[in-house]
Amino acid sequence: MNTSLFLVAAWMLISGASALAQPKRIDLIKDASTVTYQISHPLHEVEATSKEVAYSLDIDTEKKEIKSVAAQVDVTTFDSGNSNRDSHAMEVIDAITYPDVRFTSTSVTQNGDSVRVAGKLTLHGVTKDIVILAAAKWSSNRLDIHGDFDISLTEFKIERPSLLMIPVSDSLKFIIVAAYRWD
Amino acid sequence: MNIISRFLLPSLIVGILCGRMLWAQEPMKSVVLTPEPHPSIDSTQADSLPPATKPRLLPTNMSFLERGLWDENGFLRNIGIASPLTPESRRSELALRRTMLSIHQIGGFLTLALMGTTVWYGQHALDHPAVRTYRNMHQTFVTATIISYTATGLLSVLSPPPLIRRDEVSTTTIHKTLAWIHFAGMVLTPILGASLHRNRSMSYDQLARFHQVSAYVTTATFAAAMIVITF
Numbered sequence: 001m002n003t004s005l006f007l008v009a010a011w012m013l014i015s016g017a018s019a020l021a022q023p024k025r026i027d028l029i030k031d032a033s034t035v036t037y038q039i040s041h042p043l044h045e046v047e048a049t050s051k052e053v054a055y056s057l058d059i060d061t062e063k064k065e066i067k068s069v070a071a072q073v074d075v076t077t078f079d080s081g082n083s084n085r086d087s088h089a090m091e092v093i094d095a096i097t098y099p100d101v102r103f104t105s106t107s108v109t110q111n112g113d114s115v116r117v118a119g120k121l122t123l124h125g126v127t128k129d130i131v132i133l134a135a136a137k138w139s140s141n142r143l144d145i146h147g148d149f150d151i152s153l154t155e156f157k158i159e160r161p162s163l164l165m166i167p168v169s170d171s172l173k174f175i176i177v178a179a180y181r182w183d
Numbered sequence: 184m185n186i187i188s189r190f191l192l193p194s195l196i197v198g199i200l201c202g203r204m205l206w207a208q209e210p211m212k213s214v215v216l217t218p219e220p221h222p223s224i225d226s227t228q229a230d231s232l233p234p235a236t237k238p239r240l241l242p243t244n245m246s247f248l249e250r251g252l253w254d255e256n257g258f259l260r261n262i263g264i265a266s267p268l269t270p271e272s273r274r275s276e277l278a279l280r281r282t283m284l285s286i287h288q289i290g291g292f293l294t295l296a297l298m299g300t301t302v303w304y305g306q307h308a309l310d311h312p313a314v315r316t317y318r319n320m321h322q323t324f325v326t327a328t329i330i331s332y333t334a335t336g337l338l339s340v341l342s343p344p345p346l347i348r349r350d351e352v353s354t355t356t357i358h359k360t361l362a363w364i365h366f367a368g369m370v371l372t373p374i375l376g377a378s379l380h381r382n383r384s385m386s387y388d389q390l391a392r393f394h395q396v397s398a399y400v401t402t403a404t405f406a407a408a409m410i411v412i413t414f
Contacts, residue, residue, distance in 0.1 A: 083348050094274065096274055099236060102232065164412075
């Protein structure tokens with residue numbers, strides 16, 4: 001009897017400890033989370049934001065460490081304030097065939113508030129390795145992440161859109177703003 | 184062997200070619216939108232993401248003309264000029280739209296140059312009524328401007344609709360609002376010019392003044408419509 005009780009208690013302790021060590025998926029605060037892209041044209045800078053981004057994050061709440069990251073956004077949700085321009089962007093990335101952009105991390109390294117996320121970005125049907133440098137701000141039950149990374153349109157086989165026969169720059173910057181809460 | 188080489192082989196080749204052509208006409212199959220697998224990717228993390236939402240093929244708020252021409256049962260589809268509405272046909276239409284709008288931009292520069300030259304000769308014709316050359320050149324450039332303006336405008340008006348269109352105030356909507364003003368000017372100005380020597384209810388000077396103001400306002404509005412698109 002005593003042996004059985006001991007085994008049950010030991011099993012509960014082990015399973016409890018392993019549950020604590022498991023990364024926890026935390027809830028995105030949708031209203032405070034966006035993804036923005038910036039691109040340059042000799043005549044003006046273009047900035048388009050999507051508020052419909054899905055960020056998925058696993059963290060170790062005890063150590064306050066990010067374990068893995070994934071993100072998805074439908075390209076039609078980017079709004080630059082000019083739907084004609086947004087439609088042009090959707091034409092060049094062939095939004096009918098490739099309606100979203102996806103990212104999944106392969107490794108996450110954290111040094112204080114600085115986070116380096118390496119992973120795979122799929123855009124326009126092309127998947128490339130990218131590195132996102134971000135700042136993570138931890139509070140009692142909230143995590144705010146702000147990061148960015150650049151991509152080359154040519155590398156993703158995207159034809160550069162042009163205005164008045166002048167194409168935009170090849171470099172496009174993504175800016176990530178994500179906020180999470182946990183109980 | 185003779186029968187084979189004369190009839191069967193050509194039939195076979197024609198059959199294969201026809202088959203390939205028919206196959207090429209088939210609408211595109213739907214594309215599976217899953218990212219490439221990677222050994223170190225956390226698959227549960229990737230699976231937690233929502234699936235992609237296929238965009239609508241046509242915007243919800245098309246103009247009256249766009250709806251009449253390019254809707255699922257639009258005029259151009261009904262008479263066979265445009266293909267039935269499929270992802271593949273929309274992709275071609277968007278490419279056509281881009282080509283038409285690129286030529287529209289070039290046409291805008293050409294029309295502005297012609298319009299400016301027309302105004303320059305028109306002003307000289309008013310300032311020097313005795314010099315016949317100014318009036319003749321003015322009339323020549325009026326014709327060229329009307330042709331260029333009409334072609335440029337039609338390239339935009341008849342182009343297939345974009346993928347999305349939101350209700351907003353943007354440089355494009357201002358460009359289109361200004362287009363209504365310079366379109367009215369492009370109708371009014373030649374009518375006033377043509378009636379300079381025919382109208383008896385108003386004096387020549389009065390009509391010439393209206394024609395002149397209308398021409399300047401039209402040219403300025405047209406230039407503004409071009410400039411606003413760069414912001």
